[in-house]
Amino acid sequence: MSPRRRPSGGRIDRLRTIRFTFDGTAFTGHQGDTLASALLANGVSLFGRSFKYHRPRGLLTAGVDEPNALVTVLRGDVREPNIPATMVEIHDGLVAVSQNRFPSLAYDVSAVNQLGGKVLSAGFYYKTFMGPVVGPLKGTRFWMLCEKIIRRAAGLGRAGHAPDTARYERMNAFCDVLVVGSGPAGLAAAREAAASGANVILAELDPQFGGSANWSGETIDGEPAAAWASDIVGELRDQANVRLLKRTTVWGYYDDNTLAAVERVSDHKASPAKGAPRHRHWTIRAGKVVLATGAFERPLVFPGNDRPGVVMASAAQRYANEFGVLPGDKVAVFTNNDSAYRSAVALNNAGATVATIVDVRAEISEECHTLARQCGAELIVGHAVTATEGGKKLTGIKLAPFTEAAGALSSGARSVEADCLLMSGGWSPTIHLASQAGARPLWDAELQAFLPPEAGKGWVGAGAFNGTFSTAQAIAEGFAAGRVAADLAMVEIGTLPDVEPAALDPRPAPVFEIRAKGKSFVDFQHDVTSDDVRLAHIEGFVSVEHLKRYTTLGMATDQGKGSNVPGLAIMAEALGKPIPEVGTTRFRPPYAPVSVGALAAERFGDLKPERLTPMHDWHLDNEATMYSAGLWFRPMIYGGPGETIEQAYVREARVTRETAGIVDVSTLGKIAVQGPDAAELLDRAYSNVFSTLPVGKARYGLMLREDGLVFDDGTTWRLGDNDFLMTTTTANAGKVMQHLEYFLDVVWPDLKVHLTSVTDQWAGAAIGGPKAREILAACVTGTKVDNEALPFMGIVHGEIAGAPVMICRLSFSGEMAFEVYSGAGHGIHVWEALIEAGQPFGMVPYGLEALGTMRIEKGHVTGAEIDGRTSARDLHLGWMLSRKKPFIGSAMMDREGLVASGRLELVGLVSLDNRPLSGGAHIVEDVDMDNPHGSLGHITAACFSPALEKYIALALVADGKARHGKRAHVSDPLRDRFGPVEIVSHHFFDPEGKRMHG
Amino acid sequence: MAEYSAFSLLRNALSGNRDWKPAWRKPSPKASYDVVVIGGGGHGLSTAYYLAKEHGITNVAVLEKGYLGSGNVGRNTTAVRSNYLLPQNTRFYEHSMKMWENLSHELNYNVMFSQRGVLNLAHTPGQLDDLARKGNAMRHLGVDADLMTPAQIGRRVPGLDMSQSARFPIYGGLIQESAGTARHDAVAWGYARGADRRGVDIIENCEVTGFLRDGDRVTGVTTSRGEIRAKKIAVAVAGSTGRVMQLAGIERMPIESHVLQAFVSESLKPFLDTVVTFGMGHFYVGQSDKGGLIYGGDLDGYNSYAQRGSLPIVEEVMSEMLALFPSLATVRVLRSWGGVCDMSMDGSPIIATGPLPGMYLNCGWCYGGFKATPASGFCFAHTIARDAPHELNAPFTLDRFSRGTVIDDKGQGPTPRMH
Amino acid sequence: MLITCPYCGPRDVSEFAYQGDGNRSRPDPSSTDLAAWNAYVYDRLNPAGAHNEIWQHAGGCRAHLAVVRDTLSHEISSVRFAREKGAPAHGRRKSGAKP
Known part of the structure; x- marks a missing residue:
């Protein structure tokens, strides 16, 4: 076992050794270790490089707020960048590498940036890199050259290109009470709420429930706190109304108490259990939320506070007590409050030598004196650390007398040897979720912290979240919060639990920064120094948002969990204002970074459903x-x-x-329009009249939007007096349905009509061509299909292959054609029967391209022409605008802009150079290949017409109709296609419709 | 005030960075101005800048309710492009593009405009034709645009799923090489500094609470910092247009306020050198110089002034990103935020005189306002100074709806959430 | 956001399709008052605060609902069927509502 590892204690299982690698070096650790604790136990002190200056960095924290120790976890080719080593649980075969360094973590060439020093101050990039005003590097060129280099130096980890093969899943959960955080307060809340029978979900970020109970070293009612916690967890685990979620980050608090959480199901394993996803995205709808999310310890800002070996006091305590690892042998402590004394004692108990405790306060409590004596430390009050010594590893600190009131140092500096400096700058409650829910934090001058307001509509707080740092009080608050959340009558907890040792005074001295020579870091990852904050002040970036944006303070992956308050405090001091007047930013989701894969969940690799026709x-x-x-x-x-x-x-x-062809038209939108007022609705919805349509006939209809432009077209069949089958274009099926439903439900609720979308219920096959009728006759029974029984636009019912079918004689292709509809379940049988019947005639199945070709030849419009900007007149469909009745769009369709000259109108084009035309090409009067200009319009659809033996197209051209017979040119610089065309009528083929009328 | 340059950086570094001056003054409002611009966002600030620079009107105040640039100029996803279908839009945005190209010099402030290209993907031949129509429309107005084949796209954007088995395989794309991204906050700060240097008063934490009227004519505003009179009052508060116009007694506008969410990932080494948009959903992604992937999707789809989004859209956007980049599943979302967009009835903006005498209106930017910042200010300043629109904003009238001369690039009609 | 459909009960916002401003009144179909039509088609009240709006329960019963929702807080103060003009309905038919 490593010399830094204690022989016993903590959550790790010393009997289970785990092998992993970091930067290619093999290490061992134990079950229960994080990558951070395992490497620390192996004597590793250098974990990462900072963003801007590439300074060497060690572990600062032991949790989700870690700014320095970011690693990339490799799973084969799949890279997972920017994961705090404090959040990675080791497993056999884990491969992790450091980031943002070249060539190695120990020797990083970009560390040269540190020499830039004050030139690379906050916002320096706004003031330079603009380049020359003239010459080859004018405009944006010089900046873009610089940008290339800057981008390479910036960034943290590298994302890979190999598709992630992991599976992610989503779960919906409902509960009466969601408890976020499983420290003593959260556990007490969960226990109390669960006892009432309420459905409770308890979510814990860490792999182990218990929060601070796992490392505080306290006893609760005579039992070690960790055991107390695990007893409660054991109780909860046995209750059917409780769901325990560990490794679960509750990251988003959305409207109506919808909370989002990500559970890291398998990251701690070499491979997921059978059927288990990597991450699980929870959407939790909670009656009430108990926020027991604890607090973060804040760093102190002083020169050299970023040297590896300087660590948060509570984090050091956590490493010692929870992981059995000592972050150093010879420890110094620097604090502005009492809590660090407990950390010092913990380190001492774990076997470290606590050399010195430096406290900025001149006077400290008797308890603190006792604690200092207990750990054998020299207590130096009224002093501050002014520098750290060592290279990539702390070897000592410098201190000097410090007057708290003036914030000033005086002479009498001295040095102390230490390989680890514990620092504590007070605590900031973790109020992020409450802030997301809209709570405005309140500054508490006693605690020097932003606290949540009393309680929100959907949540109630407990414990350190509330600024309650006494474990006994936190448990009492948890008890109360559990009762409130479960809607129980409020009762007193009775006796407070007996917590030993007793709580210390939670009030820190209002000291955030020690001003001395050297870089003092506020935001560690982004290298924002206290001088940067002051520079922002000098330049007027004084509002909290400007400070953040100008200096990038709090924008790093730790989202300012530790740096926000010190940054604000330094700005407040510069402004001479109290901290709350500088303000605090509103926190937004996510509370901590969460994987994109988790949020996509099962839609990763399956973005949208596939709709398939029966054929x-x-x-x-x-x-x-x-x-x-x-x-x-x-x-x-x-x-x-x-x-x-x-x-x-x-x-x-x-x-x-x-001869004949057949096409699958099952995708057309189909809506059953039924009821005594069905015809009236159609008269109002379509621009033409449907009430006069006889039963057994179909009619082509045109719909406008309210603004008078064309919306959709299709045929509607009258199957009975009160029974219509409407067809829509494939693309607009859903929109037309919604449009009609809106009018029926909101505007005309008096109409007695029922709408049913039946797109998926009917399979459709359109069979067209000179032999179509013969083919149909060969396979249909129960009806005749001759001209008399089935005239143009007529409808008959019969059977094909034993399946009932409905046949309408209508034509999109311009041929004698029939649409044959059958129940979707029969679709393939009817289709195959039609195919078989067509075989003797040489009928072919045809696809969208041929369908498009024949409709272009006929000049029928589709979505390419009905593009949301064209009017009925633009498409020469003015004849369909009834003057006998109002209809949707009729009031607006004659506005000046819609009847003005110069509008794009539908025309036909014939290629005069016998070369293909393409959709999206533009039309000009005269070609100018070098400097295309003067667009008159564009091609909407093009094909080679077998009927005309020419390349033809439909186009929308300004004043198109007036240009019939005139020459123009296609101008398609994107595809380098230019050439002459003739503008003609859009009715290329059989304009009289002889073929379809037969 | 001193010019910014590498030299000034060095000189100031030597003096410990203590001699820098505020980027803009913090004056108290005067009792009256020639022009009061309501809204200290990108458009308001650029309007003030061009009023001073192009028209010599320097007795100008910009009133900002919160901190300068607290609205959409600091909440957008920073894309700058002019790839529009309709000529009215393309001309305007291309003019803006040309101004962007020189903006850092113009303002002596590096707005980090990076012309790294914006690539629209097509997933079917029909979509590619639609993109060709747009690209050709741009080319016929002198704007750069090119089609790309899947092979070219695959080389340009490694990490894109180019496989045919994708749900929506990539069939091609349209790229505007001159398009790109800029540093959003820098635009606000650069214009603020530039306007300030020309004498404009930029007044933060000054909320307009009402309008002073003389009959129909607006003659000033009441604010949280007192009454301010002005000969001309310009409203540039996209996102809050409805609210401010209601203070002027105009109850209804052809605008709905909608929330649009945006996301940024943790910082990554260069992953994406261009901005990519998806053809089967409203998704776009680029990478900032700091390394974060900046991306977003569709509007939440209902009226909101709350600057907060809903979870279904978050899930939708993440799914779309992974449909394009399946390797990004392991990358983590760092931040999300919401911006309130002035969604107009045709998806195009309004820059016009009126609707009341003495008032000038700049609004309806949907989610395209950031890239318009230079041209919007330039045209709005012209409109205010001359009491008539510049030819570039002449189509962007308020009465185009009643007249039927809408500029509907997406063809969605009067359904603002669809634009 | 949750919308309590009077028919189906509380449901996630993703089941609903927004149909916009519920303050608009459509002119008589045969009206030729272009100003009135223009106001109906293009002008919106768009308040910052309580907003009358129409939602369709598209992923459920497909009824259109008249909802009063605050555009600053997203809090919903009332929901009723749009076709029943003026009838209060929030929480109505509780027996049929499933959580």
């Missing part, structure tokens, strides 16, 4: 190339061997026009 597998089996359309997948082409996309769609379209 999806058939398409795949028949060589379809699939196209993603919103959430849907649709066949783009059914490519033959060696066929290009163009060859495939041209073949499909040509065969369809020559």
Whole structure:
């Protein structure tokens, strides 16, 4: 066992040895160790490099507030950067590396930045790097050169490119009481709330419940505090109404008492247990929250306070008591309050020599004198540490007499040898979650700390969170908070628990900084010094937010947990104002950094559902190339061997026009519109009239938005007097449904109509072409499909392959065509029957490309033209705007801007150079390849037309109709395609519609 | 006040950094000004700067309710671009872009404008055509834009999931190389310092509580620091436009206030050298010079002035980021925040005279206001000084809605949360 | 944020679709008063404080709800079915509400 390891005590299991590596060196530790405690036990003192100056840094804390000791954990190729070593539990095979150093942690070339010293003061980058005003480095070029170098030097860990293979999951939980923090206060609250039968969740950040009980060295009612805690945890564990979550960071407090937490389920293991995720994202809806989140000890600001070996007093105590590790052999203490004396005693009990206790206060309590004597330390009151000595490791400190009232040092400096300096600058309650919930913190001059206000609407606080640093009082508060949270009648706790040793005076001296020569760090990770804070003051960045933003104070990965208050105090002193007038920032989620993977949870790798039609597998089996359309997948082409996309769609379209083709139209939005006022609703929603539509017929309809622009189009079928089936475009299915529901529910609640989305209930196949009717006739039973039984826009019911079908004779392709709808469960059978019936005729299945080609030939509009900016008239659909009735959009559609000249209008284009056209190309009168300008509009869709044997396109062109017959040019600088086109009518093919009318 | 330079840094370092001067004065408000600008954010400050610089109007006060730059100028995700579809927008934002390119020199303040490119991804051929339409529209106005193939994208942005098995495979993209990012706070501070140096009074912690009226005409404001009269009163309070206009008795505006969340990861070594946007959701990500990935997604989608977001959007944004960058699952979110956006009815801003005599209005920036900061101030100052719009902001009127001349880049109609 | 749907009970905000300002009144369909239409389509009250607004329980019963919510605190003070003009409804039909 390492010489720094105590023979017994703490949470570690000395019988279980664990092997891991740090920066390639093999180390051993014990079950229960963190990477920090294990390395400390191995004598490691250098853990990281700071952000700006690349200064060598050791462990400052033992917890989530660690600013210095950040490492990258490697799992194969997967890198997990910026994890505090204090939060990494070691396991066999753990591989961790240090960060932000080159070539090694011990020798980092960027440490040269320290020579920059005062030039690299706060905000220096705003004042330089602007470069020359003229010449090759003018504009942004010089800065961008500098930026390259700065970016490389900045940053901390490196993220990898290898996809994370871990699994993350999400859980929803509901409880009456959520207790955050499992120290004595939290445990007391959880016990009391649970005893009443309330559903309780107890969440603890650390791997072990108990909080300070695990390291305080106190006894509670005669029992060691750790044992007291573990007894309560044991009780709670047996209760069905209690859920215990350890390794769980409650990081977000959202509206209506919704709290977000991340549980690190498997990070402490070499590999997750079967079925277990790496992290679990908890969304907890709590009736009431007990905030028992404790407090953070604050550093003191003095020159050299960042040297490895300078550590928070409570952290040292934690290492000694909780992990059985001594952070040093010869210890000095520097404090402005009583709590560090207990830490000194703890270190002494653990076997360290406590050489000196330096206290800024001239007078201290009798208890403190006793404690100092108890640990054999020389007590030097009325002094302050003015410097630290050593290189990358502390060897000693310098101190000088200090007058608290004046904050001044006087002569009489001396040195003390020490390899570890414990510091304590008082405590800041962990009020982050309350602040997120909207609580405004209040400054307490006695405790020199921001405290939460009394209690919030959804939460109640207990213990150190409230500024209550006595364990006995904290337990009493926990008891009370548990009762309040569980909605129980308030009763007194009876007798306070007997906690030994008795609590010390929690009030620190209001000393935050010792001003002496040398860099004194306020924010350790970001290298913000007290001089930086004063510089911000000189330059007028005095509001707390300006201070933060200008100096980057509190913006590091520890989020200023330790540095915020000292920073504010130094600014307050510079301003000559009390601290609360400088203000405090509002904390925002997350309380501590949480993994992106956890928050994405099961949507990592599964962002959106896939919508598949009933015929999806058939398409795949028949060589379809699939196209993603919103959430849907649709066949783009059914490519033959060696066929290009163009060859495939041209073949499909040509065969369809020559004989027949079939396309899957199941994705079209379908809404059942039913009820006595169904026709009235359609009259109001569509721009044209539907009430006159006979039963058994369909009609093409156009919808406008309230602002008078085109919203959507589709056919609606009248199946009965009060029964319509509306179809919408695939893309707008959901929007149209919502639009109609809104009007029905909010604007016209008197209309008796029921809307049901039936998109997924119906499978649809459109079969078109000169042979379509024959093919249909060959497989449909129970109805005729001739012109008389099934005229254009007629609807019949029959059966195909034994399945009931509904057939409507309507055409998007411009051919004689039929849409065959069957129940989705029958879709594939009906489809296969149609395919089989089509085989003798040479019918082909066709995809979206051929569908698009035929609709372009016909000049039908789709989403590319209905782009939310076009009016019905722009699309030559003015004839669909009924003048007989008002409808949605009718009042607004004639505003001056919508009827002005110069609007983009739908036209057809024919390529005159016999080369392909592309969607997104622009149209100009005269080509200027070097300096494209004068756009008249753009191509919305393009294809090779087998019917015309030409490359054609639809386009939206300014005053398009007036340009029919005129020449223009495509101008597509992005794809380097320029060339002449003729502007024509959008009705390229069979404008009279002879083919579809038959 | 001394110019900032490497030399001044060195000189001041030698004197222990004790001789720097405040970046701007902290004057008390005077009883009256020629122009009072309400709102000490980017737009208000740049307006004051250009009033002084371009129009010689220096008897100007900028009134800020909180600390300077406390609104959206310090809450955005810092992208600067002019990749718009419609010419009215593209012209305006491109003018802004040109101003950005020289802004650090103009202000003698390094705003760290980094032209690292903004890449819009397409996931289907149809989306790529839409991007081509936009890119060609830009090119026809002299703005740079280029299509990228998946192979080019993969090389440019390592870490992107380029596999065909992705839920939304990357089919191509549109890049504007001249676009990029800037340091948001520096823009506010740089304009503040520049305006201050030209005599503008920047008055922080001065909340406007009402308007002084002479009939219809506004003649001044009441504030938490007393009455201030002015010949012209300019409102540049995007995010709070509804609130301030209600003080002037204008109950309704073509604006909704929505909260937009943004996120920053812990600092990382350079991971991403450009700004990337997702085509199947409203997600974008870039990396700051400090190393944090700065990213965001869609609006929370309901009216809010609370500057706090909701959890479902957090989950959505993280999922979208991992759909693009599956290696980032192990990276940790450091901070999140919410900004209140003035969502206009067509997604485009309003910079106009009125609606009351003596009043000038600059609002409706949706989530595009940061990049507009230079041009917005430039055009607004022109509008205030000349009582008529500059040609660049002439389309951005308040009456374009009733006239039907909306500028709807996304084609979503009067549904502000969709823009 | 939780919205208490009078039909389904308290549900997470992610189940609801926001349908905007509930203070607008649609002019008579045959009205030709363009100013009134313009106000209805484009102008919003947008208060900082209590706001009447419409939400659809899109991931639930699909009813539209008239909600009064504070835009500063996100606190909801009342919810009722939008189709029932003026009827108070927050917490109504408690028996049908599932937590």
